[in-house]
Amino acid sequence: MTLYLIKILIFPGLLFLFILSLIGEYYDRKLYARMQNRVGPPWFQPVADFIKLLGKELIIPLNADARIFKILPVFACVATIVAYLYIPLFSKTSLLPFNGDIIFVLYMLTLPTLSYALAGWYSRSPYALIGSTRVLTQLFAYEVPLFMAVLAPAILASSWSFSELITFYQTHNWLWLVNILGFIVAMITLQGKLEKVPFDIPEAETEIVAGVFTEYTGPLYAYFRLAMNMQTIAGASLVAAVFLPFGFGSCLIVNFVIYILKIAFILFLLALMRTLFARLRIDQMLVFCWKYLAPIALAQITLNIIIKAWL
Amino acid sequence: MTKRIVIPVGPQHPALKEPASFDVTLKGERVADILVKVGYNHRGIEKGCEGRPYLHCVYLLERVCGICSHSHSTCFIQAVEELANVKIPEKASYIRALFGELERIHSHLLWLGVAAHEIGFDTLLMYSWRDREVVMDLLALLAGNRVNYTVNVIGGVRKDVTEEEKGQILKAVDILEERTKYYVRVATEEVSFIERLSKVGYISYEDALRLGAVGPTGRASGIKRDVRKDDPYAAYEEIDFDIITDDHCDVYGRAVVRVKELLQSYSIIRQLIKKLPQTPLSVNVPKNIPAGEAVSRYEAPRGEDIHYVKSNGTDKPDRVKLRAPTLANVQAVAKMLENGNFADVPIVVAAIDPCFSCTDRMIVAANDVLSEKENRMTWKQLREFSINWYKKNKGVDFSKIKKSDKHI
């Protein structure tokens, strides 16, 4: 029981995720800066930002619904943490495995997005309102391709469970390479989920200030940022577990290093995408997701069904 | 999604680098109506010129705008020189043109960065502003200042360009040309960049003419007007260059025109350096300017700049009127935004390269309390309020901290 609690609270649960998310933010910011010919922040910047925000004055708009306004950031954090606990990181099974946990994690990762939308809605500010409608519109655009892309490898493995999926790909060496199309779709839609350029439409700074987070200050904003960072790590772990199902065989330390390398690789791709593109418009985003990403994901599923007949 | 909602873009907004206000009425994501309000930056410069000697006016007018400071001072000085009936030495006109082009380069590079930032393309912002440093350093080297170069005096210029400086200019121009060619490639090949700019902020040739669009905004709609050719000043009559026009009529066209104008500027600078004549730098102009009136035009980076000067025989002007290019272009913005997307508002506004300081020219004293109805605080009151607030809410006493009396 104690061991279980330690696992959930410290490693590889809450505290580990917290630290990893801060390191992830630093890594992402530094990469982004270097690719833009800038120096970038010092290593402690994310921690400093977090502490600074915690110490700032908390302002709740008069028109806002104070209770929901306060709960939502915490809710977003909790949903992300729960999702993370169900993803296998460097062993074949996660902390709390059950059959169907892939679907569960996907849904848990949708909850922070919903809480952003609600946060914008309950802020009662025009910028936040527009941001909130954009969050929801964008959700409808990327969610379906993302689900389809993640489920394609699962179809090949004939299981909705992470551990069975990993076992399947371990027995079939290099078979995970056929999911490359799905991997691309998942990476692009993950960027949309994390609301970063070119899909940072809900927070487009030059249009709607900070979108749904416009009215959030101090500690509450700190929790939202934290949720965002943890979502990055959780999303990257999900993609790593489903699309890069290798490196679970050796000892714990080697597995751990492989896990970190996988996350670093995915974060690198995300930062690269952020550097290379301009922000799309919401209509362009919808067209892009439904016209290109959804068919590609569908093609991946079809391909996997055909391959399955062979096996 | 038929509910209408009014989004205030400005007076303070991340998309705007200077205060101006656009109240956008939205229908879903579409712009239904837009209300433009400018005037936040009126500083009474025109009035200020009336009581000052001409020489002081030059310095004052240079501060109309940081980016096109040389434009305003040259434009004013041209009018004064016409009134005084002096012809400046050839070398002075070359140096004025040289600074004008360097200013155009840094202004266009600045614009490219701002435009990229408005569409969330921060990488291009960082790249173009890095390259802008090259020309800023060059200006600092030549004139001692990065902006407000004050290279003009009435009757000529104050500073020569030495042989060594010539070499440095040519070297910098080579670097910039190479980088600019890279931007041309970005502008023509990068998909998301083109997607975001094409068919945005459309304004037809006829509308642009009717609404008086000038500079790159007008030229991107096919209006072939450029004061450097239409009404040559400084040394432009002896220089060979093209007027860049484009028929896209949208923001993309405006970007293309500006990037291509950069390439023209490099060629102009090379010619100016090559032909730079050996004459004195300035001629003497009497302190008292004979009575009369003159209109002077200048092609600023953002478009046509106009100064009207009326003299009365003393050493102070009777009336100075200036029209910055933004004033001519800002009217076209409302037309461009008709039926557009809300997401395009910042980039369309930025595409005219607005400079509201140039446009407005006055400020009300920071603590003016003209209307007593409004609830405002003086600096002192604000300080007391914050001290009390921290005492009550956080238990910290800041009252012992020495205050600076500069602002009080």
Next chain:
Amino acid sequence: MHATDIALQIKNKYSSSVVGINVQRERRLWLELVAGDFRKCFERLIKEDGFEILVTITGLDTGEKYEVIYHMSDKEGRVLNIKISIDRDNPAVSTITDLFPAAELSERELMDLLGIKVEGLPEGRRYPLPDNWPQGQYPLRKDWDPSVLDKKIEKSGDKND
């Protein structure tokens, strides 16, 4: 066509309305019109003589009278400055926003800074002075005393301290 020829042409065409015409240099023409005939001549100058681009409008106070100058330009880069004089008591001009929508800001400047009434200009936000600027204070008039404003600021400032 040279500027002098254009000047001659304009002088003959609008002889009854022209007070004076002067060619300062090639590309700079100064035309003074009778205030009452301004609108009529202005429309014809745009349509028939090719001065179809409005550059800007300048208002000034000469001490005895107010003057309004419409700076017009044609496609060859010539600038025609059309000047009209108006009386100090009850100064007014008619709007040209029906021909040039872009003239709105310049005309609001005339109203705000010189107190010249622009007839026919629709109601709108003021420009460029702030909304709480006191009534009847026109900074560009020669007899305007800025100290009026200073006193006001000082007075209210004292009270607040």
